[in-house]
Amino acid sequence: MEIKENAELLRRLLAVMETDILPLTEKGVDEGNKVFGGALLRKSDLSLVMAQTNNETENPLWHGEVHLLKCFYEHPVSKQESTKDMIFLSTHEPCTMCMSAIAWAGFDNFFYFFSHQDSRDSFAIPHDLKMLKEVFGLEPGGYNHDNAFWRGRGIFDIMATLPDDKAQPLLDQAGRIRDRYTELSGLYQKSKDANAIPLN
Structure with a gap:
């Protein structure tokens, strides 16, 4: 099923970030x-199947996306839902491990709010870009956003294609979300030296 990249989709993705992912992330940050x-x-009606957040204090591989997939496959819903019929929403542009996991799980798409550059510059977490450069020799944005496995799209890139009257309410909502993540990032940065995450 084709995903329509329009204001309705973005409104729903932002709502899921604000009401479903953020509360989980607040608890996760409290735990380090x-x-x-x-x-x-x-894809059919944009209803939520599952939301999750990072759980690297339990296992350094439990990035937000991989932990979400772990929880999905441990839940009975995975026997009833096909990944080809779902949208994958990531709060931050997925790292190389998470991109691969999304492909291995059979998703043909992902959408993200914050870019790799945001992760480095606004969240002081440079590992995604460093991994792309050191392991794959790729500059920022250098991977194929359209490939044989999936189509990866930034929410703000889609927003930029909308007329102003449709984009402005989304930008207002996005601003609230960005502000909350900035607060949570500050809390994480203050406490990160106390956790056991290898790449903190």
């Missing part, structure tokens, strides 16, 4: 985890 999270939505 990073601010990354994700959600799965049905």
Whole structure:
């Protein structure tokens, strides 16, 4: 099923970030985890299947996206829902491990709010870009956003294609979300030296 990249989609993705992912992330940050999270939505009606957040204090591989997939496959809903019929929402542009996990799980898409550059510059977490450069020799944005596995899209890139009257309410909502993540990032940065995450 084709995903229509329009204001309705963005409104729903932002709502899921604000009402479903952020509360989980607030608890996760209190436990020493990073601010990354994700959600799965049905393509058919944009209803929520599941939301999750980073859980690296339990296992350094439990990035927001991978932890979401772990929880999905441990839940009975995974026997009833096909990944090809779902949208993958990531709060931050997925790292190389998470991009691969999204592909291995059979998703043909992902949408993200914050970019790799945001993760480095606004959240003081440079590992995504460093991994792309050091392991794959890629500059920022250098991976194929359209490939044989999935189509990856930034929410703000789609927003930029909308007329002003449709974009402005979304930008206002996005501003609230960005402000909350900035607060949570500050809390994480203050406490990160006390956790056991290898790349904190």
